[in-house]
Amino acid sequence: MVICYADGLFKELNEISLPLSDLAFQRGIGVFETIRTYDRRPMALTPHLERLASSAAGCRIALPLPLEDMKGIIRKGIDLVDGEVKIRPFITGGDAFDNELGFTRPRLFIFFEPLCPLPEKDYSEGISLHPVDQARPMANIKSINYLESFLPLAEDPEALEVLYCPGGEITESSHSNAFMVIGGKIVTAPEERVLPGTMRSMTLEMARDAGFSVEKRCPLREELPLCTEFFITGSIKEILPVVRIGKTTVGGGKPGPVSAHLRRLYLQNLGRWGE
Numbered sequence: 001m002v003i004c005y006a007d008g009l010f011k012e013l014n015e016i017s018l019p020l021s022d023l024a025f026q027r028g029i030g031v032f033e034t035i036r037t038y039d040r041r042p043m044a045l046t047p048h049l050e051r052l053a054s055s056a057a058g059c060r061i062a063l064p065l066p067l068e069d070m071k072g073i074i075r076k077g078i079d080l081v082d083g084e085v086k087i088r089p090f091i092t093g094g095d096a097f098d099n100e101l102g103f104t105r106p107r108l109f110i111f112f113e114p115l116c117p118l119p120e121k122d123y124s125e126g127i128s129l130h131p132v133d134q135a136r137p138m139a140n141i142k143s144i145n146y147l148e149s150f151l152p153l154a155e156d157p158e159a160l161e162v163l164y165c166p167g168g169e170i171t172e173s174s175h176s177n178a179f180m181v182i183g184g185k186i187v188t189a190p191e192e193r194v195l196p197g198t199m200r201s202m203t204l205e206m207a208r209d210a211g212f213s214v215e216k217r218c219p220l221r222e223e224l225p226l227c228t229e230f231f232i233t234g235s236i237k238e239i240l241p242v243v244r245i246g247k248t249t250v251g252g253g254k255p256g257p258v259s260a261h262l263r264r265l266y267l268q269n270l271g272r273w274g275e
Contacts, residue, residue, distance in 0.1 A: 001081070001113075001114075002111060002112065002113040003077060003080045003081055003111075003112040003113070004016040004109055004110065004111055004112070005073055005077055005108075005109060005110040005112070006018075006107070006108070006109040006110075010076070010077060010080055013111070016109065018092070018107065018109070019095070021095050022092050022093065022094060022095060022107060023092065023093030023094060023095065023097070023103065024090075024092035024093055024107075024144060027093065028143075028144060028145040028147075029059065029061070029092065029093030029103065029144075030059075030061075030090055030091060030092040030093055030143070030144040031052060031055035031056050031059055031061065031090070031091050031141065031142055031143055031144065032052070032088055032089060032090040032091070032142060032144055033048045033049070033051060033052045033088065033089050033142060034048075034086065034087070034088050034234075034235050034236060035048045035074070035086070035087040035088070035089075035235060036084065036085070036086055036087070036115055036235050036236055037078060037084050037085045037087070037115065038084065038270045038274055039270075039274070040078060040084065040085070041274040041275060042074060042075075042078065042087065042274070042275050043235065043270070043273055043274055043275070044198045044199075044202070044235075044273045044275070045071060045074065045275040046067075046071075046275060047198045047201070048198055048235075049067045049070055049071065049089070050067070051142065051196065051198065052070075052089060052091065052142070053067060054140075054141075055140075055141045055142045055143070056091050056106070058138070058140060058141040059093070059102075059103070059141060059143070060101075060102025060103060061091055061092075061093060061094075061102060061103040061106050062101075062102065062103060062104055062105075062106050063091070063106070064091060064106045064107065064108040065108060070089060070108075070110075073110060074087055074089070074110065077110060077112040078112065080112060081112045081113065081114060082114065083114055083115065084114070084115040084117075085112055085113065085114065085115055086111075086112075086113050086114070086115045086116075086236065087110065087111070087112055088110065088111040088113075089108065089109075089110040090108070090109050090110070090111075090144065091106050091107070091108055092106055092107045092108075092109075092144075093106065094106040094107050115236070117236065118236070118237055118240065122160075122237075122240060123240065123241065123255065123260075123263070124255065125243070125254075125255070126240075126241040126242055126243030126244075126253075126254065126255045127159075127160045127240060127241070127242055127243070128156070128158055128159045128160065128242065128243065128244035128245065129159050129160065129161055129162070129163040129173055129232070129242055129244070129245045129246075130152055130153055130155060130156040130159035130161070130162050130163065130245075130246060131162075131163045131165045131170075131221060131245055131246045132152050132162050132163070132164060132165065133165055133166060133167070133168075134148070134164060134165075134166055135164055135166040135171060135193075136148075136149070136164050136171065136172060136174065136194075136195070139171070139172070139193060139194055139195055140192075140194075140195060140196070141195075142195055146174065146175075148162075149161070149162050149174030149175070156246070161173040161174045161175050161176060161232070162174040163178065163245055165221045168220055168221045168222060169189075169193075169218035169219075169220060169221075170189065170218055170219040170220065170221060171189045171193045171194050171218055172189060172193075172194040172195060173232050175234055176197070176232035176233055176234040176237065176240070177189075177194060177195070177197040177199070177200035177203075177232065177233050177234070178219070178230070178231075178232050179203070179230065179231050179232070179233070179259075180219035180223065180224075180227045180229070180230050181227055181228050181229035181230070181231075181251075181256065181258050181259075182219070182223055182226060182227040182228065184213060185212075185213045185214065185215045186207055186212050186213065186214045186215070186258065187214075187215045187216075187217060187219045188200070188204070188214070188215075188216060188219070189216070189217070189218045189219070190216045190217065190218070191216075193218060197233060197234065198235060199233040199234055199235055199238065199239075200233050202266065202273055203233050203239060203262060203266070206262055206265045206266060206269070207262060210261070210262070210265060212258070221245075224245055224248045224250060225248060227250060227251065228251050228256055228258075229241065229250070229251045229255075229256035229257075229258050229259055230242040230243075230245065230250045230251065231258075231259035231262075238263055238266060238267075239259050239262050239263040239266060240259070241255030241256065241259045241260070243255065
């Protein structure tokens, strides 16, 4: 069962509606976040909501509620769903745009649904990505407009996501941050080139604490045959190994020890970021 919060009420999803005049429908204007629970506690709730507010500000969408109020709503919503929960707050462009003030009448709705984690096979065997020679639009904003991330997957139906490689520089994948292990270092794009992922931040913190060397630069597509590992990170997928990018096999086609070690560290230290 999926519960949705909208207009101050929690209802089942089929009882919720939004007007077709909302600019989320008409122009694809809106921002969102995806948050998960562990032991029914939301992971990195504050950073997620701060990024939601940042994305809204980047789109000139007014905040419909203070972040502390959103936290309270999210905690109540978790109690309405059994087991672990996936939480997705959305802020839409609403019905009004002012040239000076931006989108002044936004709407907030939040989905609460049972969490469906990725199968363990994806971690033990790895996944594939489809590279494209373009950058993700509005890299620092988590927009609802993901059309450009879905269309290229028709060229590689086995790929989990698109991997953005503008001019041969690897920035991020369509739903995740990206990391290459090469020359004894974990290499990942600098913050100004990508969406500042919450799982990315936690991964970098764990990597440094564990003694790994981290270099912030865009890995190059031409380095893929030379790297020993490649992995992506996200709130639901955690730390996920990649064994194929396009036609290039990565790390001998098997997940490597770095991503596995970092995922173990993450799962052993959930209390560090749980709220």
